[in-house]
Structures are given as C-alpha cells and as structure tokens.
Amino acid sequence: MGEQQWQGELEQMVSGYEQGRTDLQWYGYDLCVFKQGWGELVIALDGGQVLLFRPAGEQPLLWVSDKPALAGAIRGGVPVCWPWFAEHVDDPSLPKHGVARTASWMLDSVEMDAQGGHWRLSPAQTLWDGLSLTLDLKVMEGVLSLSLISVNRTDQPIAMTQALHSYFAVSDIAGVELQGLDALPLRDKLQDMAERTHQGAVTFPAETDVIFAHNSETEVMLIDHGWQRVIGIQKQGSHSTVVWNPGASAAAMLDVGVDQVSRFVCVEAARTRFYDHPWIAAGETQRLTTSFRVLPYPDKTTD
Numbered sequence: 001m002g003e004q005q006w007q008g009e010l011e012q013m014v015s016g017y018e019q020g021r022t023d024l025q026w027y028g029y030d031l032c033v034f035k036q037g038w039g040e041l042v043i044a045l046d047g048g049q050v051l052l053f054r055p056a057g058e059q060p061l062l063w064v065s066d067k068p069a070l071a072g073a074i075r076g077g078v079p080v081c082w083p084w085f086a087e088h089v090d091d092p093s094l095p096k097h098g099v100a101r102t103a104s105w106m107l108d109s110v111e112m113d114a115q116g117g118h119w120r121l122s123p124a125q126t127l128w129d130g131l132s133l134t135l136d137l138k139v140m141e142g143v144l145s146l147s148l149i150s151v152n153r154t155d156q157p158i159a160m161t162q163a164l165h166s167y168f169a170v171s172d173i174a175g176v177e178l179q180g181l182d183a184l185p186l187r188d189k190l191q192d193m194a195e196r197t198h199q200g201a202v203t204f205p206a207e208t209d210v211i212f213a214h215n216s217e218t219e220v221m222l223i224d225h226g227w228q229r230v231i232g233i234q235k236q237g238s239h240s241t242v243v244w245n246p247g248a249s250a251a252a253m254l255d256v257g258v259d260q261v262s263r264f265v266c267v268e269a270a271r272t273r274f275y276d277h278p279w280i281a282a283g284e285t286q287r288l289t290t291s292f293r294v295l296p297y298p299d300k301t302t303d
C-alpha cells in the first residue's frame with residue numbers, strides 16, 4: 001500500500017467487531033455485518049445494498065458516505081438500480097434509478113464459513129408488477145460477486161434496464177486511472193448523450209458521467225497510484241459500463257460534498273437503453289453479475 005489509507009466511519013466501527021454476524025442500526029438503516037477469516041461484508045437491508053467488502057489482509061474496496069442520513073438512498077457500496085437505470089424514459093416523475101435501492105429487503109439465506117460465504121436477498125414486497133428480483137452474493141478467494149436475478153413472471157415483455165452501481169474507494173481521484181475501456185464508443189451524459197469513441201485510459205480531471213459500450217469480455221482495472229492498489233472489475237450479462245464521479249457538482253450533494261468527492265469512482269455493470277436490449281421477455285430470467293478483487297500493483301499496470 002502507498003500512502004496511508006483513510007478510514008470511513010463504517011469501516012472503523014466494523015473493524016472492532018467480533019467474528020460472526022452482528023445486526024445493527026446505522027443512521028436508522030438496518031445493517032448486517034459478517035466477519036470471518038476471509039474478511040468482512042456489510043449488507044444494508046434498506047436497499048439490499050452491500051456497503052462494505054474487505055478481503056482479509058486488504059483495505060475495503062468500496063466507499064460509503066460518512067453522512068448517509070442526509071439522503072434517501074445510501075450513496076456508497078453497491079446500490080441496486082432496478083427496474084430502470086437513471087431517469088425513467090417515459091415518466092420523469094418516477095424515482096431516478098428505480099425502486100429497489102429505497103425498498104426494504106430480506107436476507108433469505110446465509111451460508112458462511114472460514115473460506116467464504118453465500119447470501120441471498122430479496123425485496124420484502126413485490127416492487128414491480130410481474131417481475132421478481134433476487135440478489136445473490138458470493139465471497140470466495142478474495143472475490144465478491146453480486147448477481148441480480150430478474151424473472152418476468154408474465155406472458156408479456158416488460159421494459160427493464162438496471163445497474164449494479166459500485167462505488168470503489170480510492171486514495172484521490174486525481175491519481176486514479178481505469179484501463180480496459182480503450183477504443184470503445186461511449187455516451188456522455190454531460191454532452192446530451194452524444195456518442196464518441198474514447199481512447200486510452202480513463203482519468204478524472206473533472207466531473208465524468210459516461211456509458212461505455214462495453215461487453216463482458218475485458219476486465220476493467222482500477223489503478224490507484226496513491227494507494228498502489230489495483231482493483232479488477234468483471235461482469236456478465238451487460239453491454240454497458242457506466243463510469244461516474246460528480247466532480248465539482250458534488251458541492252450540491254449533501255451526503256457527498258467537496259470533502260468526499262475525490263474518495264470514490266463508480267464503475268457500474270449496467271444494462272442501459274443505449275447498448276442493451278431494454279426489455280425482459282415473457283418468462284425470461286435475466287442475470288446481471290459484477291465481481292471484484294484486488295490485483296497486484298504495479299505488474300498489471302504494465303501489461
């Protein structure tokens with residue numbers, strides 16, 4: 001590790017806990033903390049949201065706001081955007097990023113031992129007519145995988161887009177680059193969704209809000225030169241990778257603000273209306289998966 005890792009409030013709290021499972025309230029949110037030889041995982045039942053993942057011997061991979069009570073949905077960890085990503089196409093009065101991230105979820109099953117674990121969650125109530133939803137989490141050999149499983153239980157297609165909106169913790173966004181998205185087309189939300197092709201590594205000199213046409217074949221490398229850490233990010237079932245950091249506009253976001261905005265970058269496995277089929281067919285099961293792990297630094301940066 002390079003310069004000393006900054007510790008968020010949740011990380012500090014969890015580091016003092018005993019092994020096993022601890023249920024607690026944090027700013028009014030119901031959390032379940034799981035600790036074992038493999039590391040730590042924190043899940044918020046509000047939103048069905050992983051908030052913290054720390055493989056043994058590593059620092060946490062995900063960022064979470066230190067001021068979560070100031071916003072409806074928690075910014076941090078891996079919010080579930082479902083059954084639409086971003087603004088609803090036909091009805092802008094509907095909540096941005098859908099209804100799952102503000103819903104109550106239940107832990108349906110937990111299997112955990114010293115090597116890893118498997119957790120299943122589902123919303124406490126049906127969130128969208130005709131659709132069922134499950135979040136499947138696995139930790140094994142330092143890798144966290146999240147799968148969002150949607151089933152259309154009707155005999156009609158239903159419009160649907162989605163994202164696993166991961167917030168990765170970084171030392172300082174100024175010293176971060178993303179590799180693996182070279183020469184791909186993208187849509188830029190800050191330019192009215194204009195399409196262009198991106199060349200080279202992605203860096204963050206200013207606010208960034210783009211959707212890459214990116215399928216599941218290449219692993220994205222988040223290279224953090226400050227912490228000398230590389231996070232490898234993989235996905236399946238998606239042709240869109242969203243990259244977001246609000247830059248100066250974080251001043252207007254009460255739970256982020258200018259003091260926290262340089263501590264994360266979102267790299268999201270998504271199915272968007274631009275690069276994915278924005279429907280789920282009658283009877284279809286759709287699975288969107290993302291997984292991440294720590295890779296050696298700097299070997300992977302010179303490949």
Ligand SMILES: O=P(O)(O)OC[C@H]1O[C@@H](O)[C@H](O)[C@@H](O)[C@@H]1O
Nearest residue numbers: 086096097165189209242244268
């Ligand atoms: O402010 P929210 O609803 O948490 O969304 C955060 C960001 O999420 C990203 O996925 C979008 O591309 C951005 O446009 C958006 O600002």
